[in-house]
Amino acid sequence: xxxxxxxxxxxxxxxxxxxxxxxxxxxxxxxxxxxxxxxxxxxxxxxxxxxxxxxxxxxxxxxxxxxxxxxxxxxxxxxxxxxxxxxxxxxxxxxxxxxxxxxxxxxxxxxxxxxxxxxxxxxxxxxxxxxxxxxxxxxxxxxxxxxxxxxxxxxxxxxxxxxxxxxxxxxxxxxxxxxxxxxxxxxxxxxxxxxxxxxxxxxxxxxxxxxxxxxxxxxxxxxxxxxxxxxxxxxxxxxxxxxxxxxxxxxxxxxxxxxxxxxx
Numbered sequence: 205x206x207x208x209x210x211x212x213x214x215x216x217x218x219x220x221x222x223x224x225x226x227x228x229x230x231x232x233x234x235x236x237x238x239x240x241x242x243x244x245x246x247x248x249x250x251x252x253x254x255x256x257x258x259x260x261x262x263x264x265x266x267x268x269x270x271x272x273x274x275x276x277x278x279x280x281x282x283x284x285x286x287x288x289x290x291x292x293x294x295x296x297x298x299x300x301x302x303x304x305x306x307x308x309x310x311x312x313x314x315x316x317x318x319x320x321x322x323x324x325x326x327x328x329x330x331x332x333x334x335x336x337x338x339x340x341x342x343x344x345x346x347x348x349x350x351x352x353x354x355x356x357x358x359x360x361x362x363x364x365x366x367x368x369x370x371x372x373x374x375x376x377x378x379x380x381x382x383x384x385x386x387x388x389x390x391x392x393x394x395x396x397x398x399x400x401x402x403x404x405x406x407x408x409x410x411x412x413x414x415x416x417x418x419x420x421x422x423x424x425x426x427x428x429x430x431x432x433x434x435x436x437x438x439x440x441x442x443x444x445x446x447x448x449x450x451x452x453x454x455x456x457x458x459x460x461x462x463x464x465x466x467x468x
Contacts, residue, residue: 207328208281211364211381212388213346214326214333215279216408217261219269220448223247226262226274229425229447233418234341234410238262245306257336259343260410274450277314278346278406279326280364280389281333285311288325288363295362296355306331317359319352321404338411344457345409345438347390349398353377356391356404369467380467397431407443408452415440415456422446422454435461 208214220226223241227249230236235254241247241263248263265272282288285303292299292315300322301314309331314324326333338344350356357379361368366381366389377393394404412418415433422444423429430451432442441455 208333209383209388210280210282211366211383212281213278213343214281214328215261215331216276216334216343216346217248217263217279218274218276218450219263219265220274220450221265221270222448223249223262223264226446226448226450229427230262232425233421234412236260236341253336253339253341255336257342259334259336259341274446274448275322275405276408276450276452277322277324278408279312279324279333282325282327285313285325285327289313289315291363295359297359297363305329317348317350317404318355319350319359319404321348321350321356321406323348323406338457340411340413342411343408344411344455345390347392347407347409348404349392349394349407350404351394352404353379353391353393360391372466372468405451409441409455410452412454412456413458415442415454415459418442418454418456419444435459437462437464 236251239250241249250258251260252258289303296318298316300316303311303313305311308329310329311327312324316322336342369380371378379391380387381389419429419442426447428445430443433440437460439455439457440459441453443453445451
């Protein structure tokens with residue numbers, strides 16, 4: 205894939221207490237197979253679709269993370285991770301990991317916005333990120349679900365060159381962050397529908413061929429349905445959790461219904 209503009213989603217991964225259980229879960233749900241994980245990189249394991257394209261990664265939790273819930277993590281592209289790190293702190297965010305070069309693959313940072321949203325940034329080297337998107341088994345979209353929309357909006361539009369557009373709907377507080385006129389990321393104010401213990405987080409969407417069938421597979425494999433399935437102008441989708449509690453969404457983009465929302 206061509207290089208992504210700064211602030212565009214470029215990669216996703218998740219760390220699990222039980223890596224083999226996670227590999228089995230997603231292999232059955234998405235049809236993923238896996239590259240061998242290298243011990244020198246903490247058994248970081250890249251997932252690929254049937255055509256051999258890398259679409260995400262799974263990894264075991266690092267020592268000292270016992271008890272930390274499993275979660276998906278989104279990486280945003282940048283040509284200069286060090287510069288982003290400076291902007292993160294200047295905008296009131298927290299650097300959880302200083303810029304770290306990962307062999308010749310690239311340079312990463314992990315940060316947290318003032319509302320508590322964890323995310324990472326990736327400056328590509330030999331690893332450019334997603335090799336396929338918007339197809340079954342691959343990433344297609346992500347949303348920052350935040351407990352404090354004002355803080356999140358101010359932070360992310362300071363760190364990245366997003367043009368924020370608000371969905372014209374009185375029933376939901378949802379912004380679309382655009383780059384070059386194209387939507388790249390969503391931001392949703394969390395409501396009382398979210399349990400109080402759930403912090404701000406990034407919700408990653410993966411494409412499936414049949415949303416309802418995917419939800420049935422999630423539940424059969426020990427995961428949970430959190431919301432949906434629901435029809436939308438973007439496809440039929442559902443928010444789910446895997447068998448170790450990591451939250452994400454599945455969407456059938458071929459089953460879109462309704463008119464596209466207006467942006468202010």
